[in-house]
Amino acid sequence: MEDITGILVDLFVLFAAAKAAGELFLRIRQPPIVGEVLVGVLIGPHALGLVGSPDSTLIQLFGGDEEAAKEALTIVFDVIAGLGVIILLFFVGLETRLRDLLEVGRRASLVGVLGIVFPFALGFGLIWVTGRSNIESAFVATAMVATSVGITARVLGDIGAIRTREARIILGAAVVDDILALLLLAVVSGMGEEQFDGLELGLTALAAVAFVVFAALVGTRVIKRYSFHLERLQVRNAPFLVSMIVMLGLSALAGFIGLAAIIGAFLAGMMLAEAEERFDLEKQALPVYEFLVPFFFVVIGTKVQLSAFKDADILAIALGITALAIVGKLVGGGLASAGMTARSAAIVGTGMVPRGEVGLVAASIGSGIGAISGDMFAVVVFMSIATTLVAPPALVWLYRGYRYEAERREEPALPEL
Amino acid sequence: MEDITGILVDLFVLFAAAKAAGELFLRIRQPPIVGEVLVGVLIGPHALGLVGSPDSTLIQLFGGDEEAAKEALTIVFDVIAGLGVIILLFFVGLETRLRDLLEVGRRASLVGVLGIVFPFALGFGLIWVTGRSNIESAFVATAMVATSVGITARVLGDIGAIRTREARIILGAAVVDDILALLLLAVVSGMGEEQFDGLELGLTALAAVAFVVFAALVGTRVIKRYSFHLERLQVRNAPFLVSMIVMLGLSALAGFIGLAAIIGAFLAGMMLAEAEERFDLEKQALPVYEFLVPFFFVVIGTKVQLSAFKDADILAIALGITALAIVGKLVGGGLASAGMTARSAAIVGTGMVPRGEVGLVAASIGSGIGAISGDMFAVVVFMSIATTLVAPPALVWLYRGYRYEAERREEPALPEL
Numbered sequence: 001m002e003d004i005t006g007i008l009v010d011l012f013v014l015f016a017a018a019k020a021a022g023e024l025f026l027r028i029r030q031p032p033i034v035g036e037v038l039v040g041v042l043i044g045p046h047a048l049g050l051v052g053s054p055d056s057t058l059i060q061l062f063g064g065d066e067e068a069a070k071e072a073l074t075i076v077f078d079v080i081a082g083l084g085v086i087i088l089l090f091f092v093g094l095e096t097r098l099r100d101l102l103e104v105g106r107r108a109s110l111v112g113v114l115g116i117v118f119p120f121a122l123g124f125g126l127i128w129v130t131g132r133s134n135i136e137s138a139f140v141a142t143a144m145v146a147t148s149v150g151i152t153a154r155v156l157g158d159i160g161a162i163r164t165r166e167a168r169i170i171l172g173a174a175v176v177d178d179i180l181a182l183l184l185l186a187v188v189s190g191m192g193e194e195q196f197d198g199l200e201l202g203l204t205a206l207a208a209v210a211f212v213v214f215a216a217l218v219g220t221r222v223i224k225r226y227s228f229h230l231e232r233l234q235v236r237n238a239p240f241l242v243s244m245i246v247m248l249g250l251s252a253l254a255g256f257i258g259l260a261a262i263i264g265a266f267l268a269g270m271m272l273a274e275a276e277e278r279f280d281l282e283k284q285a286l287p288v289y290e291f292l293v294p295f296f297f298v299v300i301g302t303k304v305q306l307s308a309f310k311d312a313d314i315l316a317i318a319l320g321i322t323a324l325a326i327v328g329k330l331v332g333g334g335l336a337s338a339g340m341t342a343r344s345a346a347i348v349g350t351g352m353v354p355r356g357e358v359g360l361v362a363a364s365i366g367s368g369i370g371a372i373s374g375d376m377f378a379v380v381v382f383m384s385i386a387t388t389l390v391a392p393p394a395l396v397w398l399y400r401g402y403r404y405e406a407e408r409r410e411e412p413a414l415p416e417l
Numbered sequence: 418m419e420d421i422t423g424i425l426v427d428l429f430v431l432f433a434a435a436k437a438a439g440e441l442f443l444r445i446r447q448p449p450i451v452g453e454v455l456v457g458v459l460i461g462p463h464a465l466g467l468v469g470s471p472d473s474t475l476i477q478l479f480g481g482d483e484e485a486a487k488e489a490l491t492i493v494f495d496v497i498a499g500l501g502v503i504i505l506l507f508f509v510g511l512e513t514r515l516r517d518l519l520e521v522g523r524r525a526s527l528v529g530v531l532g533i534v535f536p537f538a539l540g541f542g543l544i545w546v547t548g549r550s551n552i553e554s555a556f557v558a559t560a561m562v563a564t565s566v567g568i569t570a571r572v573l574g575d576i577g578a579i580r581t582r583e584a585r586i587i588l589g590a591a592v593v594d595d596i597l598a599l600l601l602l603a604v605v606s607g608m609g610e611e612q613f614d615g616l617e618l619g620l621t622a623l624a625a626v627a628f629v630v631f632a633a634l635v636g637t638r639v640i641k642r643y644s645f646h647l648e649r650l651q652v653r654n655a656p657f658l659v660s661m662i663v664m665l666g667l668s669a670l671a672g673f674i675g676l677a678a679i680i681g682a683f684l685a686g687m688m689l690a691e692a693e694e695r696f697d698l699e700k701q702a703l704p705v706y707e708f709l710v711p712f713f714f715v716v717i718g719t720k721v722q723l724s725a726f727k728d729a730d731i732l733a734i735a736l737g738i739t740a741l742a743i744v745g746k747l748v749g750g751g752l753a754s755a756g757m758t759a760r761s762a763a764i765v766g767t768g769m770v771p772r773g774e775v776g777l778v779a780a781s782i783g784s785g786i787g788a789i790s791g792d793m794f795a796v797v798v799f800m801s802i803a804t805t806l807v808a809p810p811a812l813v814w815l816y817r818g819y820r821y822e823a824e825r826r827e828e829p830a831l832p833e834l
Binding site: 007022076082242244245252284286 | 420421422424425429433475489497499500651654655657658659665678701707
């Protein structure tokens with residue numbers, strides 16, 4: 001075992017700061033995740049630097065290579081944050097019944113598709129106009145398409161709106177959206193590399209669709225029919241532990257076939273929702289959720305590199321991209337919501353706004369293969385964070401008084417308006 | 418966010434294998450942790466290699482440096498295993514009331530001290546006789562002194578014996594034992610370095626004692642008197658989350674002042690035991706325990722390097738050191754248990770046998786400063802694993818029928834025998 005004291009100190013600071021900021025934001029009536037992300041910006045290596053600097057012990061493990069030690073520390077944070085977002089999406093899945101999702105399937109697909117077309121077109125246009133290459137423009141635009149449903153899901157959960165129709169459309173659209181966005185990312189990455197392999201891309205697409213359909217249709221039925229066998233296992237709390245195994249397994253499988261791991265976690269949760277009542281999985285998973293999820297949000301915050309925006313041009317591009325990222329989703333969601341009330345359309349559009357970790361993944365892949373510059377990387381990070389910070393208060397505002405209406409509408413005595 | 422798919426696959430394999438092996442071992446009536454450690458040996462990089470090999474994405478993050486990527490992967494596993502052993506010791510602390518511990522304090526101190534003197538003397542002698550240097554002999558001997566109470570605590574928990582008098586002596590002795598062992602490690606490390614600073618060593622010792630006394634005496638009272646304020650916080654499940662903050666904080670603090678992090682976790686648990694009933698902390702911490710603790714045991718298993726033992730001399734030394742490590746604790750525990758029944762003395766001695774992670778920490782520090790060779794490192798790892806594997810079945814065997822006796826003895830109608 002390596003000496004991990006330094007890392008442990010950082011984890012303590014991250015967790016304590018996240019929870020303290022969450023408490024503070026609750027007291028000023030703001031969503032706690034905004035506090036968690038902002039405190040991450042504050043304590044991160046690009047501001048106060050309370051976390052993210054490897055200590056001498058860690059540097060020594062890499063033979064004195066400070067850069068490698070720093071990268072290792074980043075990976076540790078990303079793995080713990082990754083486990084956090086996995087359990088978060090698992091939890092969202094647990095609260096999603098397949099039949100509810102299918103009910104809004106057509107609408108969700110439309111929201112997903114239009115919510116990709118508009119931001120991509122707008123983002124590509126803006127970056128291309130500033131004189132950057134096609135491939136760099138395409139990467140920034142790709143980072144703008146995928147919704148980070150984690151943020152929205154947490155806000156919806158916090159305000160008790162997770163079971164509303166809009167929430168189901170958002171979650172369903174995010175699934176469609178993520179799959180399409182990651183296919184797009186695969187295409188753009190393929191364009192950025194030496195050879196473009198259409199066959200491989202087609203196979204990835206096929207695997208992705210097969211995975212989702214299999215998990216959603218076969219998985220849910222298997223769990224529904226056979227999960228009672230879990231009671232026969234001798235390991236303590238076997239159903240909960242098997243759920244965690246399925247969650248990790250499907251997340252890893254999703255990553256393995258080129259999708260975001262969180263899609264697998266969401267599908268695992270949706271499958272196990274069929275056994276939720278029998279085993280009280282939600283209650284059992286809650287402490288793991290509460291221990292790990294804050295790391296995701298605070299770590300997102302630590303990624304913000306404020307200094308890149310001393311350059312006025314970069315700042316202007318960042319603001320422009322952020323505005324287009326918001327407008328793109330609102331227009332896409334709005335057009336797809338024809339026939340719903342204006343408020344519902346606004347909720348759906350706003351719910352799709354946060355880019356969070358999905359934008360960051362796209363940015364890091366782009367910078368990893370050398371397709372986007374440091375400046376554009378900073379812009380994408382800014383857009384991911386800004387859209388993430390903007391959406392929660394807007395959602396809370398849009399949902400004001402909503403629950404009462406929803407309840408009243410469900411009363412059979414009142415006619416459907 | 419880095420692409421952590423490869424790491425996620427490894428974490429899934431580790432967790433699923435640990436739980437499957439645990440289930441199997443329960444079915445053949447063995448303690449599940451033995452299965453968890455052995456399956457770690459099996460799937461680890463030194464046997465099947467199903468985990469622990471960085472994928473190309475991870476290697477790319479270190480600019481193609483495979484060794485650095487491997488080290489980073491090791492650190493990720495060690496951090497998650499480290500969180501596992503921290504929550505494990507926190508849990509043990511939660512089940513330990515200070516008054517119970519003080520009740521067995523004198524006996525526990527004696528067990529702790531004698532359980533250090535005997536293994537150290539025996540181990541130093543054996544390595545020194547094979548012609549190795551004083552400092553190398555001292556390092557191997559130091560790795561033999563500290564009990565890894567985690568293993569014992571889990572076994573005691575599994576068989577429902579955690580509240581027996583022997584268990585309290587073992588846990589108390591392990592605290593004494595860890596503090597003394599880590600001071601010893603500080604001395605030996607000091608000897609191995611260029612300059613020996615007696616003052617610094619004295620300060621470490623003082624800080625250690627102050628930390629334990631402060632946490633045990635002041636901490637428990639503060640929690641007892643003021644913990645009801647936690648109910649005023651607005652964050653959901655605030656008492657549980659504050660417990661996690663205290664646990665991480667004291668673990669980091671313990672590491673910071675040169676003690677093992679798990680000592681801090683244990684003390685945090687012991688302090689919060691005073692608020693356990695009010696907030697039902699044990700029940701809330703259980704899912705986090707069940708999700709993280711298996712990683713500790715399976716990761717320990719992956720560290721075993723079987724190939725070093727093709728050399729017959731090394732194998733002989735490893736077996737000899739293991740035998741002396743066991744005999745040393747049994748004799749030390751036995752002598753310190755004068756006046757108790759033979760079975761109780763055997764339980765106490767056996768409970769002190771597992772070295773687990775503490776031996777491995779000592780070995781890695783020794784190898785880190787170049788004081789011990791690769792061969793002796795392998796020997797220490799072998800001893801740590803072997804003592805860890807031997808103790809649980811022995812404890813289960815020694816405790817057979819014990820609970821029945823203990824219950825009968827507590828019945829007021831029966832005379833004390």
